[in-house]
Amino acid sequence: MAHFAEIDESNIVVRVVVVADEDIADGRFASGESEEKGISFLQDLLGADTNWVQTSFNTHGNVHILGGTPLRGNYAGIGYTYNSDADLFYSPSPYPSWVLDENYIWQAPVTYVEGYVWDEDTTSWVKPYSPYPSWVWSDENGEWTPPTPAPEDLSEENPYNWDEDTTSWVAA
16 A cells, blocks of 8 residues: 655645555555556546655654655645655644754754743743643643642543632532
8 A cells, every 4th residue: 555645736735645555566565666656547547637746654754663764754744845856745834933854844943841832922832821720830740730639539430620619629
């Protein structure tokens, strides 16, 4: 099975499809001739004017997650850009201030702080909004915590809700 990205005239991915091994004669997708067979199959099926580039479901950050050879930097997704000069895909920028690194992964201009969220207005990592005014931020856990620990028997079968008025847990 192989994955292919259709790219438009601006090299933006408009769809990603899977082609079964049995849909090409030799039944194996690798770079080179098999990739060309996959592209030919898709153009016969979806139009000769379509433009296809193979992508690897197992490639992210220019690393093959199963230890194989990475293919084209990152697995393509709708809205990704195909850089034909570098022969790889990269995602849309999450924020205007972020930059692509050498593996074509977007990086914030400052080091990530555990549990924080990005604020583009200040170009910094900030604490997320507190779910309740009484909760306190834990730098150790990178999250908001209630002033009173949750009940030990809290579970799906024994739910509790936080009551901000009494600053305590109450049975649901």
